[in-house]
Amino acid sequence: MAWIVLIVSGLLETAWAISLSASKGFTRLWPTVTFGVTLVASMGGLAYALRTIPVGTGYAVWVAIGAVGTALVGMFFLGEGFSLPKALCLLLIVAGVIGLKLLH
Template identity: 65%
Template sequence: MAWVVLVVSGVLEAVWAAALDASRGFSRLWPSTLFLVALAASMAGLAYAMRSIPIGTGYAIWVGIGAVVTALYGMVVQNEPATAARLLCLALIVAGVVGLKFLH
């Protein structure tokens, strides 16, 4: 269960990052509200998962998931460049996250 919560929390990290961008410096109510809710849920999930997953593994996986999902969001939704080099770097992050999971 902790691993599922950790993955969901990592995705919520991407949600709060996107909402932070959309809030335009907290000047828009609904994106700012989404940011706060997603941030709180993401942190609560990370805290729950770290009850049974070591901090180094849990935090690295949480950040990795958040970084990859946020970068993909930027490429798909905000038309950021999706170059081969960027995609390769994201694949390396995914490989690291998967490796940490299997080495746990």
């Protein structure tokens, strides 16, 4: 169960990062509200997951899901541009997290 919560929390990290950008420095109400709600939910889920998952592995997985998810949303939906080097860098992040999980 902790791994499912951790994955959902990582996805919520993507949501709060995108919402933070959309809030334009907390000047837009609904993106700011979305940021706050998803931030609290993401951190709460991470805290729950870290009760049974080691902190190094759990935090790395959480950050990787958030970072890769945010980068993909930026590339495919926000016009930040896709390139092979960017994709390879994201794959390296995923490979590192898989390595941590396998060595756990």
